[in-house]
Amino acid sequence: MARSKLTDRFGRTVDYVRLSVTDRCDFRCVYCMAEEMTFLPRQQILSLEELAQVARTFVDLGTEKIRLTGGEPLVRKDILELVKDIGTLGLRDFAMTTNGSKLTTMAEPLRKAGLKRLNISLDSLDPDKFHRITRTGRLNQVLDGVDAAREAGFEGIKLNTVVMKGGNDEEVPALVDFARRKNIDITFIEEMPLGEISEHDRGEALCTSDEVRDIIRQHHELMPTPEDSGGPARYFRMPDSNTKVGFISPHSHNFCSTCNRVRVTVEGRLLLCLGNEHSVDLRHVLRSHPESDEKLRETIINAMDLKPERHHFSSEGDVQILRFMNMTGG
Numbered sequence: 081m082a083r084s085k086l087t088d089r090f091g092r093t094v095d096y097v098r099l100s101v102t103d104r105c106d107f108r109c110v111y112c113m114a115e116e117m118t119f120l121p122r123q124q125i126l127s128l129e130e131l132a133q134v135a136r137t138f139v140d141l142g143t144e145k146i147r148l149t150g151g152e153p154l155v156r157k158d159i160l161e162l163v164k165d166i167g168t169l170g171l172r173d174f175a176m177t178t179n180g181s182k183l184t185t186m187a188e189p190l191r192k193a194g195l196k197r198l199n200i201s202l203d204s205l206d207p208d209k210f211h212r213i214t215r216t217g218r219l220n221q222v223l224d225g226v227d228a229a230r231e232a233g234f235e236g237i238k239l240n241t242v243v244m245k246g247g248n249d250e251e252v253p254a255l256v257d258f259a260r261r262k263n264i265d266i267t268f269i270e271e272m273p274l275g276e277i278s279e280h281d282r283g284e285a286l287c288t289s290d291e292v293r294d295i296i297r298q299h300h301e302l303m304p305t306p307e308d309s310g311g312p313a314r315y316f317r318m319p320d321s322n323t324k325v326g327f328i329s330p331h332s333h334n335f336c337s338t339c340n341r342v343r344v345t346v347e348g349r350l351l352l353c354l355g356n357e358h359s360v361d362l363r364h365v366l367r368s369h370p371e372s373d374e375k376l377r378e379t380i381i382n383a384m385d386l387k388p389e390r391h392h393f394s395s396e397g398d399v400q401i402l403r404f405m406n407m408t409g410g
Contacts, residue, residue: 097145100151109179130366139171175197288329
């Protein structure tokens, strides 16, 4: 069957799927999860076979990029089997977002299984601050994971940093310099208002991409680049380095007009927008029609009509979406 294209009501082609493989994580980052979490029971989450079926169907519908997310994808048992399955689908880009805690042992097997790129979350280079942000993480474990990923020979490695004013914004120059030393890219992300948190006031902690750029420009020249990752980041180059610096700006520079993404949660909800609750239950379709992909394909096509024109994130710190990021898929 020839591949068709998924197009929404606003003429946007959807060719990028973020597929969550678990809601569980070995960290408890303050902007992503509550300290005490209740996770989904096993029967409510998609099996690896169901996740592979969803991936295959999206590729048949024109998807060119799949990113595996969580929670933390590498805590999912037998995750390498799913990576191998998706790695055979002929994607233009196949990536994973990870906290890096398990890369010392998993980086090489992931690359051999067909994964092309890694995004590694890194919000601080200070061990104590890193532990406060992640609640349970150990910085050295992640830094060793970054080195393991580089040694494994991935096509691309990128650091992701959520910048919080009064939390880690003063580390922006050090994080850029770390990326430059490692010859990898880095993206700074404005915190998104997902889930109720108590550790900080999101309105007060919001550090916009413009503010982060101003900080970096005190140390390095930034030149805009037309390069496109297929996602929401806008990239800049520095004249004396191969490292690209990206910015994801859901508050200050809305990127909804070019949104080409949908998300599938580990319980099988197809989320049409990160900042809205529009969704379709793919798990019910998968389990009601196990003999064929046809009903799943039809459901995904029809769901494109639910994709909203834009989100309406507030910069005042109030929560528009009650689900935590670990439930959404990064």
